[in-house]
Amino acid sequence: MADLSPELLIRLMAFVCVFGLMALWELLAPRRKLSVGRGRRWPSNLGIVVIDVVLVRVLLPTAAVGVALIAAGYGFGLFNQTSWPLTVEALLGFLILDLVIWGQHVAFHKVPWLWRLHRMHHADLDIDVTTGLRFHPIEILLSMLIKIATVVLFGIPAAAVVAFEVVLNATSMFNHSNAAMPAWLDRVVRLIVVTPDMHRVHHSAVRAETDSNFGFNMPWWDRLFGTYRAQPAAGHDGVTIGLPIFRDQRELRLDRLLTQPFRAPAEIDRSSTAPMTEVRS
Ligand SMILES: [Zn+2]
Numbered sequence: 247m248a249d250l251s252p253e254l255l256i257r258l259m260a261f262v263c264v265f266g267l268m269a270l271w272e273l274l275a276p277r278r279k280l281s282v283g284r285g286r287r288w289p290s291n292l293g294i295v296v297i298d299v300v301l302v303r304v305l306l307p308t309a310a311v312g313v314a315l316i317a318a319g320y321g322f323g324l325f326n327q328t329s330w331p332l333t334v335e336a337l338l339g340f341l342i343l344d345l346v347i348w349g350q351h352v353a354f355h356k357v358p359w360l361w362r363l364h365r366m367h368h369a370d371l372d373i374d375v376t377t378g379l380r381f382h383p384i385e386i387l388l389s390m391l392i393k394i395a396t397v398v399l400f401g402i403p404a405a406a407v408v409a410f411e412v413v414l415n416a417t418s419m420f421n422h423s424n425a426a427m428p429a430w431l432d433r434v435v436r437l438i439v440v441t442p443d444m445h446r447v448h449h450s451a452v453r454a455e456t457d458s459n460f461g462f463n464m465p466w467w468d469r470l471f472g473t474y475r476a477q478p479a480a481g482h483d484g485v486t487i488g489l490p491i492f493r494d495q496r497e498l499r500l501d502r503l504l505t506q507p508f509r510a511p512a513e514i515d516r517s518s519t520a521p522m523t524e525v526r527s
């Protein structure tokens with residue numbers, strides 16, 4: 247477990263730097279007032295990260311990058327059959343992984359049992375840097391298996407896999423953050439990467455808005471497949487973050503996060519007529 251290979255060190259350093267930067271940015275220049283705040287949410291959101299990291303290391307120790315090296319050794323996958331320049335294969339591999347993760351996110355919204363797992367990410371009552379790390383362990387494991395399958399199928403170079411995972415982790419913390427950005431800058435940045443204002447639409451309690459802006463990294467797939475929504479109808483200050491169910495603040499506890507997939511039926515929170523109860527403290 248204490249094996250700090252260069253790959254792990256790169257990932258850890260990038261994580262610590264981006265997390266610190268975004269936490270400071272949203273503290274100094276918050277985009278909107280948090281309804282619950284950090285104190286009640288951060289211990290659980292960060293607790294989930296520890297569980298996720300340990301579980302993946304124990305159950306899938308080679309992870310996607312190890313599988314990329316094994317596939318290259320055995321000549322598995324499309325790019326291990328071609329002799330294209332490494333940069334071309336790496337760029338294509340990065341794009342393919344991003345599209346697959348986008349498609350996976352859509353599937354986690356559309357398939358009821360997958361939505362049960364993913365709705366824990368959406369049940370956070372505020373959205374900030376830690377929401378970008380808050381995913382149910384089973385969703386994290388499934389996502390890793392999907393990534394591994396993609397890496398094997400396409401023979402994606404290990405360097406591209408590491409780059410993709412570092413960038414995805416960083417952009418997820420960036421676009422979930424509560425960091426304020428001038429409107430003109432948001433308009434420019436969201437042409438290249440998903441911005442906090444763009445992803446906040448996805449965390450709206452209004453279902454049509456929850457089912458838009460699925461991108462975590464590149465913003466192009468949503469524009470290409472017609473799921474792009476520029477702003478929430480109620481505006482960024484008026485939008486209700488979370489889901490119609492799980493609005494009780496007790497649902498922010500770590501044990502409650504872990505059991506959310508196995509409780510209320512998936513259909514309840516997908517109904518636009520579900521009552522919006524007030525947040526209780
Ligand atoms: Zn989602």
Ligand SMILES: [Zn+2]
Nearest residue numbers: 367422445448
């Ligand atoms: Zn999100």
